[in-house]
Amino acid sequence: MKNWRNDVTPEVRAYLERLSYDGPLDGGARTLAELQEHHLHTVPYENLDILRGIPLSLEIQDLFEKIVIRRRGGYCFELNALFGWLLRELGYSVTDYMARFWRDEPNPPPKRRHHVLKVETDGAFYLCDVGVGGIVPRRPIEMVEGLEYREDAQCYRLEQDATYGWMLLELNNGQWRRLYSFAEEPQLPKDFVMPNYWCETAPDSPFSKHAMVAIRTHSGRNTVAGREFRIFTSNSVHSFIPETKKAYNEALRTYFGLVIDEI
Structure with a gap:
């Protein structure tokens, strides 16, 4: 197998070592799945800086320093931003979307306050997400409506909703329940600044409690x-x-x- 350590930048090499990933880098769907699963097993979801009153930065260099160098974690706006950067560095086509997180939402419909990724590889599109603290798919889900995706005891599927776009559903006690939804409106890095600020500072934000x-x-x-x-x-x-x-x-x-x- 080709030694990828000789073919990537020092930053990418450090990130992959942070993920304990030593597999191929062929730009394919299987590699994408391995990268996502390694991420969920090595980089924790955490909101500890928000609780400590430390402002979050979504600049890639700051996220890299926090998550890779200092071996911290983060939440969706941090984790998926940096993971998206890594995937682009590895040659994947990545689109950023803003999502509504429905699970445990007390007052539906929820605000758009979640960051997800669409990744194109091997002629298909995949939903990728390393930024949820609860139980979510460990591996990317192909964006095909109605296709059921089973992982151990969990089962997921994507549907198209006329109002909210793609809806990720989870099977819970025999019923399909909404997990999160997103419309295919590409987001720029600056589009995440305000929802991130709300999550940090709003009195009703679940992340500051x-x-x-x-x-x-x-x-x-x-x-x-x-x-x-x-x-x-x-x-x-x-x-x-x-x-x-x-x-x-x-x-x-x-x-x-x-x-x-x-x-």
């Missing part, structure tokens, strides 16, 4: 909601609340690889 951290593992997923850690495996869940700030930060390091001065 308590800690939200999540990462996939080979046996399940690890999460944090507020102070409670939950370690999910295929057949059990272990939850605990660290008793001190030091123990909390040590748990972030242990279960998410996050090293943060003070939470």
Whole structure:
């Protein structure tokens, strides 16, 4: 196999090493799927800077420094922006969209406050997303209406809605429920500035209330909601609340690889 380390920029090489990815870089659908899955297993979803009052930057150089160099995570506007940059550097055709996140929305229809990617490869279009803390597809979903996509115990499909565009649905207790939707209106980087600012600062933003951290593992997923850690495996869940700030930060390091001065 060709050694891609000799053919990519130092920044791309560092990003791929951050993802623990050592596979081929052929620009195909299988490689795209592997990259997305590696991302979900190595880069945590987290809103800790928002809680600490640290302004977020969506500039690629700042995201690279935070996520790759300092080995932090982020939320959708950060994670999908940087992942989209990586895919473009690797030769993929990528379009950015703004989405409405329907799951657990108390007052539907929801605001457009989620960032997703459409990626073209091997003659098809795929929905890619590494920016959700909850359970979502680990691998890209081909953008074909009605095609069911099964992953372990989860099942997803895409439909076209006359008002909201593409609607990603998840099968839950025998019923198809809305996960998120997006219209095919390409977005520029500046289009994400205002929704990102709302997520950081609005009184009713869900991101400024308590800690939200999540990462996939080979046996399940690890999460944090507020102070409670939950370690999910295929057949059990272990939850605990660290008793001190030091123990909390040590748990972030242990279960998410996050090293943060003070939470």
